[in-house]
Amino acid sequence: MDNNIYISNLLKDISIIDFVKLILNLKKIGDNFFALCPFHKENNPSFVVNELKKKYHCFGCGAHGNIIDFIKNYYNINFYETIKLLNIDIKNKYNLSNIKKNKYFFLYSKMNEICNIYKKNLIENINNKYLLKFISDKKWDINIIKFFNIGFSYNNVLINNFKNLYLLKNLGLIIKYKNIHIDKFNLRIIFPIKNTFGNIIGIGGRRLDDKYPKYINSKDNKIFKKRNILYGLAEIKEKHFKINKLLLVEGYTDVISLHFNGIDYALSSLGTSTTEEQIKILFNNSNRIIFCYDGDKAGRVASWKMLNKILCYITDDREVKFLFLPKNEDPDSLIRKIGKTKFENMIDNSMYFYDFFFKVIKKNINISNIYEKIKLIRLIKKFLKKIPGKLIKFFLKKEININFNLYNRNINNNFNKKITFNKNNINPLKLFTILLIQNPNYYYYINNKKELKYIIEKYKCNILIEIFKIYKNNKIFNTYKLLNLLKKNIFFEKILYFSKYNHMINIKYTNIVFIDILKWINKFFIKNIQEYLIKKDKKIGLNKIEKNKLWLLNLKLFKK
Incomplete structure (x- = not known):
């Protein structure tokens, strides 16, 4: 059976309410069930479960998904373990204790x-x-x-x-x-x-x-199965409900000595070579991974191999760093010498994966030589191709241009082909301003000026304030007319720069992007009011009108 069909059938068979109520105290209000969120601390229930949609959503921390996501995140287990657990529980009418009756x-x-x-x-x-x-x-x-x-x-x-x-x-x-x-x-x-x-x-x-x-x-x-296990992960889960970061080291004694000295997020791969399965387990449990290696040649070689292995797992929400220890030291010996504070300072100052990449490349390639530069470009393109994260790839291209003096139009075009817009690539308000300057007719897409005014004032977007004054009092259908009216404005130079700015969005889709940002502004506006009411509720409480308003905002965000 196809995996997607299998999972789809599995989700149909499971009542998300029956399963979640074994873990949380659910209270029914209308078509939804509410509870205190298990993924963050709160006093008022903001965790919603809907049986019809077979989904959950927390308005406090943003956690959301289906029953597979819930079990995966609640128990900190991987996808395959979740499916296995759900299968066992379906047969045993959701009794989690029955997992003990499995064949192993x-x-x-x-x-x-x-x-x-x-x-x-x-x-x-x-x-x-x-x-x-x-x-x-x-x-x-x-x-x-x-x-x-x-x-x-x-x-x-x-x-x-x-x-x-x-x-x-x-x-x-x-x-x-x-x-x-x-x-x-x-x-x-x-x-x-x-x-x-x-x-x-x-x-x-x-x-x-x-x-x-x-x-x-x-x-x-x-x-x-040695390749599927990380030593110390079970002990980390015993101490931490939510794992903030993981430090991967080499041996058993490294893990134990680090835990003993307060670095209780260390684990090891049971050997020198970390497998693909172990890398997946790392990222299933945390989005912040630090790989720790000896500072000698063997450590550098092993770390370069690891970098090449993990590139295909680097998404925009994942942070990967490399920590290199002093010569003739391992985590076990070093933590006993310098203690927790100094060791954690080393972790905080460890190299991001791209800094490590740049450092190795700079050491091994002479970029003043044309043939070496060609070799460099090929290597960089191969490196970038493996990374799935669109945003991290976008910013890496900029860093590469700066680091290796490759800011040449043709080379830059090579890197920037097929970049699709994501509102997080650059500041959404900056992009909004650029599109509005380059396409004055987009002003008429803006229906709710109140929301936009709130955002503009909150973030002191002075250029937008000036542009809105002009648009309000004049009918402007092209950028040239706008620039003429703003010639004496103190922000003219910046507005002129924005009018020529290359945002790399296909001209066919600029209006779609602009509308998308308007939706983002609307959601941001609602979210800000929601957060204000939640904070107020925690401090002094809300009156009936405010409680009703918060309820409506929650529903509005849930539908989005």
């Missing part, structure tokens, strides 16, 4: 049992010289050890305490050596690995003596 619950419970053996063994052998030195060096306390469920494998403790050798073998936790089964993780500190729902699905182990390999993981099996 037996394996989850056994993995939990195995990790409890390791945890108990850590306490019993805390004075082991290797273990004691390791924990002392890391300066971890008992709370962080418990939070990450850290254990210790020693003297074949797993084989001695867990009798199902067949299961241990299938999970990749034991190996056969000289016809004897031994614990694969012997003399290793144990790091349980959890899935999105907090179930233990695998383990990682670090060798405590000088033997190699230093790090190993349990093998892929029915519940554990």
Whole structure:
């Protein structure tokens, strides 16, 4: 079955009200159900659910979507996990507790049992010289050890305490050596690995003596796929309802030491190479990602590979940065030396992905050489082609022109082909002013002058004030006449500049764009009044007329 048809059928089968009321206290008013929004703090219900539309919308924070979006955002899980969860819940009449009855619950419970053996063994052998030195060096306390469920494998403790050798073998936790089964993780500190729902699905182990390999993981099996898991994500979700940002580091100990020192949004990819699946999980959980690398050559090479991997995921609402650590330092060692404040300062000052790109290109290409410049243009076009975000691409083209002195008409045209208008490309009021100057007849599209006057006064758009004075008292049908009437105006130079401004919008669509901005102004006007009433309600309360007004504004915005 086609995926779109499958999802469409799934949405038809689900009552959004029946599902959401399991989580929120819904109150019916007319055709809609209201509740306090689960995605931000509020005192008055602004979260609306509509069964007919099968959608929800919050007038406070803007959260909106269907039941798939709701579950995805509420539980911080990806799309496929959401579909899977919904399928289980449909069969079990929306009882979320029934998720425990899925076919992998037996394996989850056994993995939990195995990790409890390791945890108990850590306490019993805390004075082991290797273990004691390791924990002392890391300066971890008992709370962080418990939070990450850290254990210790020693003297074949797993084989001695867990009798199902067949299961241990299938999970990749034991190996056969000289016809004897031994614990694969012997003399290793144990790091349980959890899935999105907090179930233990695998383990990682670090060798405590000088033997190699230093790090190993349990093998892929029915519940554990290394390429689909990020270590530390379950712990982050346990602490944070909404994840503001994520810091991707390399190893288990990096994650734990960062969390221990207050950087509780760190996670790792269980190895040096981050997979496409893991990148998707990162962006499904946060729009702000910082990739952390060592400052040596290997770190630079790995970060360049990562940059090329993530370009196709960079949309206008996503912020991607790269953090390079000092030579011979990793996150674990550095956080213990400099502490949380200085480490977070480094994160705040880390490089945006495009600054990293510019830095590498400038270092490797001599732009004074024509052939090198051709090579540069080809590379940049390839780089930009991968980025789906229209706005970020638009501004990157400007930055590239400035950074590499490519401000040549022909080259610029190469970059600016097929740019479609989006009102966020430039300030909507600036574009509105430009279009009005270049097309005076558009003045007659403006029906509600009150809304526009409010916006103009709020943002002190002096040029628009002057233009409106002229339009009000004169019939103007071309820009030339407008410029003649404004010759002695203090803003004449700016108006003249706007009259020649290249907004890059196809002439066929300028009127559509202008009307679109008018709609945006209308919505902006309503939103401002709504926000004013909400603030007033929180401070001193609203009278009946004001409450009714707020209600009507909410409905108006909901329809939009």
